[in-house]
Amino acid sequence: MAQDRVEAVERALTALEAFDTDREALTLAELAQATGFYKSTLLRLLGSLERFDYVQRSADGRWRLGASPGRLARRHAPGRHLAARVQPWLDRLAAETGETAALLEIRGDQVECRLAALPASELRHELRPGRRWPLADPADPRPPLPGGAMVCLPLEDAADASLWLSLSGPAGRLSTARAHQALSRARDGLAAPRTTEATP
Structure with a gap:
């Protein structure tokens, strides 16, 4: 009011x-x-x-x-428990591939970056937690990226998956096949029992 x-x-x-x-x-x-x-x-x-x-x-x-917006973003959905599990994998993905790794969430007709890890490279996709964009296709949460590319993989194999892992970077540098393999390993690691997942 x-x-x-x-x-x-x-x-x-x-x-x-x-x-x-x-x-x-x-x-x-x-x-x-x-x-x-x-x-x-x-x-x-x-x-x-x-x-x-x-x-x-x-x-x-x-x-x-x-730092405060990101700090607050980590305190709400996807929740501290999921964030504690996913962030180490995002950090590893960014370090191994040299690309930006993120956890995306579909919320209605919007996609929001919930967690992210940036590579050391200066030429990178600057994706930060809290960034939002319109959802064009429920099976494809990627934003428009002129000159860039993003590869996404749902956290769970389901038609209505709301959480996605992604790798993004310059279009000429990001290998779709390599990115998909890295995302698949991370998803498998997240699905594994906590005893085997402790060290990504």
Whole structure:
């Protein structure tokens, strides 16, 4: 309801929503264009968000998301138990393949990145927890990736699978066959008893 609105909070959240983009960092001018706020207003909002590590300002003056959004994202679905099991496999996938590994969740007509592991390479798909995009096909949760490619595998073999493992990166570098093999090994490892899964 209108009387429950807090203008300053809504402005801060609007500023955070501007970071839902493929770009890792944004200038103040780009944030002003995305939000419609004056730069002076944005600087005050970003200053408060920076103090709680929701955003960070780099040496070149550009702004990027801080650690807090990802930290909070890990505390809700898919849940701490699943996150504790899946994240080590994502870390291993990213290290072994050199590509971005992620756990995707289909939620209604949207796909959301729930967990992610980025490779050391500077040329990579910058996919972060909390990123969302429209679902075009229930059997294919991939987002549009101009110049990039993504390979997905459902966590469970089911027509209505909602959780998917993925590997993504530059189109010329990502091998579909190799990515599918790596994802299959990770899925098999996650399905194995905890005694054999402890060390991915």
